[in-house]
Amino acid sequence: MHELAIATSLAESLIKYMKEHAVKITAANLSIGPFSGIDPEALKFAWEPALANFPGSGLERCILKIRMAKVKHSCRNCGSAFEFDNWQIKCPSCGRESLHRESGSEFILESAEIENV
Ligand SMILES: [Zn+2]
8 A cells, every 4th residue: 555655755744844834734735646546545544544653743633635636638639738537538629539648647735734833
């Protein structure tokens, strides 16, 4: 279950940020692409065991808010750009099967909700 390793690494980054800026993080807003290989439910499930590695870190109340990222496409034929929930091949604009996938593998910490300590 590699989500535990990802959750642990995310927790380390957030704890580092809290120490550097003297804040508490109460929520982390994540954006995950459908081709990132990360299961959002497994990641949520792994969050508590990951936090157990850092007792007294102040991150205990932090929740994960996970958003599935849209997949950006561009058409090699007509140049149109689209966003879909999943990988598409056929261009809605010109009808050719010429779409190129430009994103969908990302795992991004978009923002964090913080409070001063
Ligand atoms: Zn097209």
